[in-house]
Amino acid sequence: MRMMPLLLALALGSICGVTHAQEVRRETVIPAAALDTATQLRQTALASDLGYRITESLTTEIGPRLAGSEADARAVAWAKAKFEQLGYDKVWTEPVTFPKWERRSESAHVLGANAQPLVLTALGGSPGGTVEAEVVRFADLAALEAVAAGSLAGRIAFIDQKMERARDGSGYGASSRVRSRGPSAAIRAGAAGYLMRSAGTDSHRMPHTGITRFDDGLTPVPSAALSVPDADQLTRLLALGHPIRVRMALDCGWNGEATSYNVIGEMTGSTLPDEVVLIGGHLDSWDAGTGAIDDAAGVGLTMAAGKLIGDLPTRPARTIRVVAFANEEQGLHGGIAYAKAHADRIRQHQIAAESDFGAGRIYGFDTSAPEHAKAAAAQIAQALAPLGIAYTPGEGSPGPDISPFARDGVAWANLRQDGTDYFDLHHTPDDTFDKIDPEALAQNVAAYAVFAYLAAAAEGDFGRAAGGKD
Structure with a gap:
């Protein structure tokens, strides 16, 4: 009989060992209070013209932004000043060098x-x-x-x-x-x-x-x-x-060669400031038009989404990071440089999404979130549904500048825009500000704000990079 405590201890130890080795993750969910806040945020964003005004500012004040050009340098200065004007807590630039x-x-x-x-x-x-x-x-x-x-x-x-x-x-x-x-x-x-x-x-x-x-x-x-x-x-x-x-x-x-910059703004999280939800677009454009749909709209709507989240009475747990990527057009140079610069902090990135498909209404949502985070993804999809956005698992992919660090394991989300007429304008002199529909852009701002806020407020994670460093 004196052997029973020892056997019991060994048995319990074995069970605990198996549980520890398997590292079973608890399900990621979004608190009810955050879902309520997202409803209010959605309405605020729909009523705001901030994304439209930011897009107008970039296309009007800077115009075409061919990577490495004088206008590209002015766009970097514009983006840094705009983040600061919008009240982002932290604003900085990171160099990106490429053939000109x-x-x-x-x-x-x-x-x-x-x-x-x-x-x-x-x-x-x-x-x-x-x-x-x-x-x-x-x-x-x-x-x-x-x-x-x-x-x-x-x-x-x-x-x-x-x-x-x-x-x-x-x-x-x-x-x-x-x-x-x-x-x-x-x-x-x-x-x-x-x-x-x-x-x-x-x-x-x-x-x-x-x-x-x-x-x-x-x-x-x-x-x-x-x-x-x-x-x-x-x-x-x-x-x-x-x-x-x-x-x-x-x-x-x-x-x-030329050197441009990724321009980055952050709204600091309330309790997990080192963990990041990243959204953004690319700052450069081709030189024929003024790069309105490709991709001033992406920069404008994500800057606006971050600003609206930052203005909430209570910030989400995690930091919202908005990136205006350099030189996407000639080879994803900004996204690749960002992935390299942040390789040792890749595990801090919860999930990322990029807007680089014009300014048409978003109609679908998908994410690479793993099994333990699918419940949270479904909750986000439910919060997006009033915007006319369907949950379309398995139909999306990461945005261009997101793809270099998505390959490193960062979870991605895809908010799929209606591109029916996107390639009427893409890379042409006709890509100008008058093609932006203010109501459609406001719907984009609302979608990105709701997505980023809920991802930043989630209890639990969206998966980690297998090879990333802590």
Whole structure:
């Protein structure tokens, strides 16, 4: 009988050991009081025009913000001043260095019996140069990639692949590959230049720019996108049955390095200030328009959401961090730099969301939250439902600048905007402030404010980075 206490102790120790080894997590939930506050916050945000006014300020006072340009530097100063003006508790910048690409001028003309101008824009990353050559049309990227090496020697390759319109922007993937892979395919075929139908869904004479890449070992050639009507016109000219020669002249190219900055503002949490809920957008834009939908709206609405949370009588437990990322357009440079700069504090990031798909109404919500946090995700979704936002598990993905640290294990949320007409404007001169719908933007502000507040008020976590450091 004297053995029983020892056996019992061993048994209990074994049970406790198993429990400790498994580290069973308690379910993350959001307190009822926080849900009540979120209802009030939602109404306040819907009645506010703050996000609209911030977006107006950036697009009006700064205008286009090509990464590394003088305007980009003014945008950094603007963002820092705006965070301070809005009353953020802490505001700072973090450097982001990258190759500097410049656009100076561009033109194109059909030569010969059908002489006429064409409207195009150089792809970001294209070298400058003038090419005068016969044009060869390909219906899609696969057709160009299938031709024999050297078969286009001295000619201009033209891909006429159309982009399909979709609310979720799903047609962009295939069209963006035409932009990123097409030039290298043209070079392998021996082409002296590259043209593509713009990655866009509009019918305006507004070409869509965007970054391209050239595979290692290839000598880059002048590469540009035609406006959709000009791509159609060139296709009709080629259908006449005789050779069509085009002269394209691009004055652009890489010019050393530049340093810009991620601009960061924080509203400090009340009881867990070292834990962070991150939201944001990217500060840079292409140079043709004033970067309103891409992505002044994202910066404006997340700045406004953070401000509204900061103004609450009682702050949520965790800190709200808003980031205006540098140089997203040319390769996610700001997001990558942020991930590197905060690698040793990655576990402090609870969850992150980025707005970089225009200013259309948000219609869907998803998150990568693990099993133990799904109840909290469902509570957030319920709080978003009055805004017309459906819970769509499994349909989202992290925003562009969020993706580098999402790969490090940070949980992400996706508030999916209606992008039906986003690619009518994307990367064109038509991306201007007048395209912003104030009521739709207010709905975005409300959604981001509710999401960020509830995530910051949750009891429990949204998952941790497997390889992160404490």
